[in-house]
Amino acid sequence: MVRDIRGAEYVKQKRKTLQIRLGVFITSLFLLGGLSVWLSGLKSIQIDTVTISGATVLPALTLEKSVREVLLGKYLRLFPKANIFLYKKKEIEKKLLTDFPRIQSVDIATFDNHILSIIIVEREPFALWCDTLPLLGSVSKCYFLDSDGFVFDHAPQFSGNAYFKYYGFLPYEAPIGSYYLSSTTQFHELSGFVENAQKLDITPLYMTVQDTDSFELYVFGGGKILLDTRESLIKVFERFSALLKTPNLVPRKGGELLVEYIDLRFGNKMFFKARLP
16 A cells, blocks of 8 residues: 555656756747847848849849848847848749849858848840831830740830841730740850851841741842741851852842842752742
8 A cells, every 4th residue: 555655756756857848848848939030120230231143134222122022020020130140042033034134143141240232233125126127117115035045025126137136926915924936955056157147248138937946048139048947047148158169150239149048958958949030
């Protein structure tokens, strides 16, 4: 009987000890949590300055406003999003690249526990994409393309041929943020053909799409060059160059090809139709 009483006392004492330990543990958690919240809110480690560099077209104040939208508020209503150790770098990068397609890259760094430095690189205009063919006579809406064929901004109306123009493929209502071709490598080949053609003393004006792989390059004087991108355009250009350099074969006058078309879509077999006088 005595042994039973001692056993009950032992169990009771053990339960009490566990309760005390649990209470201490829970209290410690609250204290640590409160300390963490207090430390995270210290003014000395809050981002209060955002610097923007590298912007030439985009307004720095507009970019800063977009960044500060990410830094507003608190995580779980407790921890400031502007805390130098808690801010989400990837989220800021994503927001800037999404809100401003003109931005090509973003680099973010922090200084002195309160300064967020953002360096951006803007896309350079390489060519234009326009929504209406010049032959149709209506006014086109044009957009800037970078060297990868990415549409990043509206373009003003240009007189003359300040930029080479591409037509077709893209969603006409909202082309910004789209690529002219799904393959940047293919676009590089296409634009490379255009640049190399200029070295042959002809003036490329614009490119149109016939289907996924078929393009028409219009040149000064009204003629056009038919291309198929299923074959390497580097090899196609080599044959095209040899064709134009063959004396007295393709009629031309100065920088003007006197042809209706030159068809380069059939490998080593090249066709052209001279323009009637």
